[in-house]
Amino acid sequence: MADITVAASEDAFREFFAHVRDEFAFAQSDSADLGPFVAGYSIDIRLEDGTVDLRNDNTISISELDIDPVVFSGFIGVDIPEICIGGFCILPSPWGCVIRAPRICVFDDNPDISLSLDLAPFLRAEVSFIGSLLTRYFVNPARPPGMDYLTAEDTGLENQWQIFIDTEAVDLDLFDFADIAGDLLEAALDAAINTLLGPLPGWAKDLVKAIFGPLIDLVRAVLDLPDDIDEWLSDLFGVSLGLIDLIAQVLLDFFARENPINVIEDPFPILPAAGGLIPVKVPLTDFTVRVTDDEMIVEANVG
Amino acid sequence: MRTAVFNQIGLDSGALGLLGSLVHAFADPGHYVGTALVGDDPRGEFEIVVADDSPPSTHIDLSALGRLRRDPCCNPDQPAFRVAPGGRAVFHVGGGHERWAVLVGEPRSREAEFDSRSLGHGDLFAATVLRPGTYKVRNAHGSGSTELVVRYVRPGKEKYTPPDPISIGMGSQASRKAVRVGPAQGIIFEATEKARIVVALVEPDDGPSGDR
Amino acid sequence: MKVVALTDFSDLFGSFHERGLNQVIRHVMAKRPSLFNYGTAWVAQDWEKRLCCRPEVAPEVITRSNPVVTVEQPLPVPGTNSILGLNWALQIADLAIDIHASDRELPKELGGKLAKQQLALFARVCGGIGCPSRRFLDAFPPVALDPWTVPGASNTLMRTAVVAPPRDPVTLPTEGLTCFELDLYATAHARVMGPAGAQVLEIVVDGLEIVDIEPQGLENSLECYAMTLIRFVLMPRMRVLLPVFVFNLPLGLGSVTVKAATTVPNNPAAEDDQIKLFVDMEVGP
Numbered sequence: 001m002a003d004i005t006v007a008a009s010e011d012a013f014r015e016f017f018a019h020v021r022d023e024f025a026f027a028q029s030d031s032a033d034l035g036p037f038v039a040g041y042s043i044d045i046r047l048e049d050g051t052v053d054l055r056n057d058n059t060i061s062i063s064e065l066d067i068d069p070v071v072f073s074g075f076i077g078v079d080i081p082e083i084c085i086g087g088f089c090i091l092p093s094p095w096g097c098v099i100r101a102p103r104i105c106v107f108d109d110n111p112d113i114s115l116s117l118d119l120a121p122f123l124r125a126e127v128s129f130i131g132s133l134l135t136r137y138f139v140n141p142a143r144p145p146g147m148d149y150l151t152a153e154d155t156g157l158e159n160q161w162q163i164f165i166d167t168e169a170v171d172l173d174l175f176d177f178a179d180i181a182g183d184l185l186e187a188a189l190d191a192a193i194n195t196l197l198g199p200l201p202g203w204a205k206d207l208v209k210a211i212f213g214p215l216i217d218l219v220r221a222v223l224d225l226p227d228d229i230d231e232w233l234s235d236l237f238g239v240s241l242g243l244i245d246l247i248a249q250v251l252l253d254f255f256a257r258e259n260p261i262n263v264i265e266d267p268f269p270i271l272p273a274a275g276g277l278i279p280v281k282v283p284l285t286d287f288t289v290r291v292t293d294d295e296m297i298v299e300a301n302v303g
Numbered sequence: 304m305r306t307a308v309f310n311q312i313g314l315d316s317g318a319l320g321l322l323g324s325l326v327h328a329f330a331d332p333g334h335y336v337g338t339a340l341v342g343d344d345p346r347g348e349f350e351i352v353v354a355d356d357s358p359p360s361t362h363i364d365l366s367a368l369g370r371l372r373r374d375p376c377c378n379p380d381q382p383a384f385r386v387a388p389g390g391r392a393v394f395h396v397g398g399g400h401e402r403w404a405v406l407v408g409e410p411r412s413r414e415a416e417f418d419s420r421s422l423g424h425g426d427l428f429a430a431t432v433l434r435p436g437t438y439k440v441r442n443a444h445g446s447g448s449t450e451l452v453v454r455y456v457r458p459g460k461e462k463y464t465p466p467d468p469i470s471i472g473m474g475s476q477a478s479r480k481a482v483r484v485g486p487a488q489g490i491i492f493e494a495t496e497k498a499r500i501v502v503a504l505v506e507p508d509d510g511p512s513g514d515r
Numbered sequence: 516m517k518v519v520a521l522t523d524f525s526d527l528f529g530s531f532h533e534r535g536l537n538q539v540i541r542h543v544m545a546k547r548p549s550l551f552n553y554g555t556a557w558v559a560q561d562w563e564k565r566l567c568c569r570p571e572v573a574p575e576v577i578t579r580s581n582p583v584v585t586v587e588q589p590l591p592v593p594g595t596n597s598i599l600g601l602n603w604a605l606q607i608a609d610l611a612i613d614i615h616a617s618d619r620e621l622p623k624e625l626g627g628k629l630a631k632q633q634l635a636l637f638a639r640v641c642g643g644i645g646c647p648s649r650r651f652l653d654a655f656p657p658v659a660l661d662p663w664t665v666p667g668a669s670n671t672l673m674r675t676a677v678v679a680p681p682r683d684p685v686t687l688p689t690e691g692l693t694c695f696e697l698d699l700y701a702t703a704h705a706r707v708m709g710p711a712g713a714q715v716l717e718i719v720v721d722g723l724e725i726v727d728i729e730p731q732g733l734e735n736s737l738e739c740y741a742m743t744l745i746r747f748v749l750m751p752r753m754r755v756l757l758p759v760f761v762f763n764l765p766l767g768l769g770s771v772t773v774k775a776a777t778t779v780p781n782n783p784a785a786e787d788d789q790i791k792l793f794v795d796m797e798v799g800p
Binding site for chain 2: 105196
């Protein structure tokens with residue numbers, strides 16, 4: 001039997017988990033230049049539901065944790081092709097056109113338009129992961145060799161026992177873009193073109209759009225879209241912009257991985273320094289953590 | 304965005320805007336001087352040298368000549384254009400809202416070689432009409448006239464490409480009584496005698512659901 | 516059959532085995548020796564040679580210039596108006612705890628073994644008095660006082676005593692302490708008093724025994740003195756308000772409040788050679 005035993009019940013774990021889950025908030029905006037276009041997103045997510053389960057194989061399972069997007073908007077900035085009129089042949093000849101009418105381009109430059117996409121309806125992620133608990137003895141890298149524990153405490157360089165959740169398996173399926181994603185893009189482009197052509201009368205807008213051709217075709221040409229737009233969008237935001245990794249990282253960091261869920265100073269203070277007297281600290285050894293069906297148990301000996 | 308393109312409803316060969324161009328052929332070698340005008344106000348001068356070893360055509364932006372004159376400090380030399388004998392000069396307006404005319408003649412000659420307000424035989428007026436509707440095209444210096452209908456196009460499944468240009472002779476009468484074109488389709492008027500070609504909107508077409 | 520979980524009765528559970536507690540006591544004695552060694556300034560000046568039992572002192576105590584001995588006033592010689600005093604020292608040289616069930620036999624006066632929820636303290640007490648040497652006593656006789664005059668005697672007083680002026684207290688010099696060692700046993704139990712949220716954990720001493728002092732009256736007197744000392748000095752200082760810890764979570768996630776569970780019959784419990792604590796947890800904003 002260890003000198004010191006501390007146990008936390010599964011109910012305590014669940015209560016703690018529910019609180020942490022409810023307090024979770026993550027907001028981020030980013031964009032990237034992807035060659036023929038730029039894309040970006042603004043995301044603000046919360047967490048819902050999910051269960052935590054302590055398992056007899058020394059692991060903790062968090063399952064069916066839903067990501068609820070309060071805000072998830074994307075934008076795709078594209079240079080739409082220049083639209084010009086004129087340029088027709090005024091004076092043809094058997095050897096070709098002798099004189100052409102000057103071309104008059106409607107836009108001074110290739111116009112940038114930003115397609116705003118409300119992607120929240122498509123973010124239906126459910127996260128599950130299993131992690132095993134482990135302990136690590138952390139020696140502060142800034143602590144010079146040979147520094148005694150009192151000097152380390154004076155300089156904030158104490159060693160620590162740390163408890164981590166080491167994630168073993170993560171299941172994160174971030175997007176579920178439906179078939180209507182194409183309509184979404186077309187509607188966004190229509191809105192963007194209308195904004196761009198805002199000062200023009202209706203007939204002029206229709207004429208410009210007619211010259212552009214079907215807007216989705218225009219976007220397809222600019223963005224080099226494949227047939228399955230939903231997959232493309234998923235790749236764009238999930239992979240190219242790194243949202244899947246980002247959210248997975250945020251969640252895993254949040255539920256431990258890099259951040260220890262508990263830190264115990266070593267040697268552990270028993271009596272604080274007082275009136276010039278040194279603190280009384282005792283070394284902890286054999287620090288272990290394990291999980292049963294009912295509880296998490298941390299054990300240590302006094303060295 | 305150049306919204307002025309859509310604001311120029313109607314064209315006039317004697318008051319050239321963004322959507323029109325004039326083509327005049329210089330048959331004989333020589334040295335000509337030209338003046339770009341807005342109304343009767345001269346805004347810029349230039350030279351045209353018609354000589355061998357010159358290109359078969361030259362483009363002259365009247366609005367650019369006006370800008371040069373307004374900034375004499377940096378462009379002291381009068382611009383000169385070259386064209387081969389029998390070659391053509393294309394006069395057009397590259398920007399702005401103003402309507403331009405051009406007058407070209409030999410120095411010390413009272414007779415104009417080319418006056419855009421009064422086209423001569425063989426001069427061409429290339430027009431682009433964007434606004435859908437029914438227009439009346441008439442020769443202000445004669446009796447020729449015709450009806451021009453610019454149809455309405457709506458965005459559809461197919462990309463709209465303006466059809467090939469059409470040609471209409473204009474003098475004491477027009478070579479075609481009625482013309483139906485698509486928006487932005489080129490219309491090339493050829494003066495068969497003294498002419499000033501005016502394209503005026505008679506009845507706009509705002510599409511099936513009206514102007515939106 | 517379901518294995519009994521440590522947290523069957525509370526959200527959190529903590530236990531301290533007596534082996535670990537005794538190790539902690541050793542650390543405290545080595546690193547805070549002035550809590551366990553008392554004596555005069557003369558003793559403290561050269562404690563390594565002059566204390567009766569040499570304490571185990573952690574090196575950092577010396578390097579950080581912490582005291583090993585808490586300096587006290589000399590032991591006054593009665594009748595000298597505290598002008599004369601003797602050097603002395605008193606140490607708790609060893610201290611150990613035994614939690615039910617008993618690992619070692621208790622004196623029969625304490626029942627021989629621990630009762631349920633009881634714990635025992637074992638202490639080896641070293642002490643001594645700095646007796647002045649014969650040579651010093653011969654060289655410095657006491658100040659002469661007027662001798663007693665027998666009533667009815669015919670001889671008269673020859674006043675030889677000189678009224679000495681007031682002087683500073685003097686600690687009689689000695690070459691070393693005359694030492695003794697005592698084994699002390701105490702039994703105690705913990706109890707919780709007060710309303711929830713402001714509960715106080717108290718150690719109640721059930722019995723105390725000093726071994727092998729003769730005559731019995733002297734032993735009883737010393738035990739009475741020690742018990743009084745414990746009751747009125749030590750115990751009031753060892754009451755612990757049962758802690759309600761509030762841990763602030765990182766990233767502004769709120770806080771976790773832990774406090775002693777009130778639904779457990781013995782909390783803390785002294786059993787199975789351990790002190791056991793049952794703690795409930797609340798998470799809040």
